[in-house]
Amino acid sequence: MSIRTFPRSSRPPYGRPSSITPRPARGFPVSSGRGGGGGGQIGRLIFKLYGVRFTEPGVGKYLKRWGLTFQRPDKRAVEQDPEAVRSWHGKTWPTIQARAKADDGEILFAGQVGIRSDQVTGRTWGMKGRTLVVRRTGNRFSVNAMSAISTKGRMHFMVFTESFDATVMCRFLGRIVGHFDRKAHLIVDRHSAHRSKTVRAWLADHQDRIELHFLPSYSPELNPDELVNADLERSLPHTHRARNRTELAAETRRRFFHRRQRQPHVITGYSGQYADCPGWFDFARVVGSRPPGVGLISFFDKWGQWNYVTAASA
Known part of the structure; x- marks a missing residue:
């Protein structure tokens, strides 16, 4: 008896087909982020633009599926050139x-x-209603x-x-x-x-x-x-x-x-962003595997990781 298996990318989808595509993921509003991570705001925006209603957990699942995570934005000085x-x-x-x-x-x-x-001092666990005390000068x-x-x-x-x-x-x-x-x-x-x-x-x-x-x-x-x-x-x-x-x-x-x-x-x-890495433009030139018609811009973030922004090339 043989069991038919499907590669991960070719498995038949379960449930109803998606009502929206990943394209609306651009330009979602930034939330102050208490509890739901801004899912309510994004859900209302989707309904306003496309007439499709989602619950907050549903919005979160879509965002995760599209490769988005809830983040705290990094700060940059407006005086920076x-x-x-x-x-x-x-x-x-x-x-x-x-x-x-x-x-x-x-x-x-x-x-x-x-x-x-x-x-x-920081935070740690303690009994509810009984604030811990650290003795110091x-x-x-x-x-x-x-x-x-x-x-x-x-x-x-x-x-x-x-x-x-x-x-x-x-x-x-x-x-x-x-x-x-x-x-x-x-x-x-x-x-x-x-x-x-x-x-x-x-x-x-x-x-x-x-x-x-x-x-x-x-x-x-x-x-x-x-x-x-x-x-x-x-x-x-x-x-x-x-x-x-x-x-x-x-x-x-x-x-x-x-x-x-x-x-x-x-x-x-x-110093991960500088250690044994090629120059900024050298790396952007070396990385050439991208879809036709899409340019690649690479930059370092504060944690020393390469980040990429894709934009349609002129």
């Missing part, structure tokens, strides 16, 4: 790669972050940190208690130079301290050891070290019990930075 971002991906970053390769140098991304003693104090990560999984950091300025930046640059026996290419944002006369003079005296490159303005998503800062702000408040600034600085070093230095796979994940 899109042309500068495109220039960074298409010209500046490949140029930095080529110069580092010619110098046999190391590429690093750097950034600074502040850690406060009263940052949010009522004094408010903070420390600052600066870190630099490479695309090869290395991390360098400095924790300090004073305000971040040009003097602190020069001290950090000196540490970076001391850790490498070859030229370092350091990529930073356009903070005023990074572009100060003091820093420029220091770099002129060490131009054979380190070179500074700047990201486009208002573009933190291009700096993978911002993920280090987010990781620090998320994980450290759950564990620290510091009673003063000295203890907070020590716990920042021991509980976070020293631990991450022993996890190169995590550091590589921070």
Whole structure:
């Protein structure tokens, strides 16, 4: 006795045929997203445009079938210059790669972050109606940190208690130079301290050891070290019990930075959007498998994943 089987793509469909096609999935409204994930709004829009009524679970099933997920939109500054971002991906970053390769140098991304003693502790499970209590100091104090990560999984950091300025930046640059026996290419944002006369003079005296490159303005998503800062702000408040600034600085070093230095796979994940990847336009040119008449635009997101937007080519 033989049993007839169907390949997954050729199985006869079950139930009634679909009343709508995936085309209406474009342009669905953004929802603030409580509970139903905006399914009610989308359902009302479908009924208004096409006269087809769906329940919220039905809308969710269709959206999932079309490859859509309920997401929290990422934020971008309105002051950001899109042309500068495109220039960074298409010209500046490949140029930095080529110069580092010619110098046999190391590429690093750097950034600074502040850690406060009263940052949010986080959430956990507890009995309903009985709020859990975490005992910690009522004094408010903070420390600052600066870190630099490479695309090869290395991390360098400095924790300090004073305000971040040009003097602190020069001290950090000196540490970076001391850790490498070859030229370092350091990529930073356009903070005023990074572009100060003091820093420029220091770099002129060490131009054979380190070179500074700047990201486009208002573009933190291009700096993978911002993920280090987010990781620090998320994980450290759950564990620290510091009673003063000295203890907070020590716990920042021991509980976070020293631990991450022993996890190169995590550091590589921070810089995933730049690690061992071709240039932005090179990758868009390499990926050629697309339907006729459809162009492909590729870009990096803040989590280091390739994203694609297809658009009808002219």
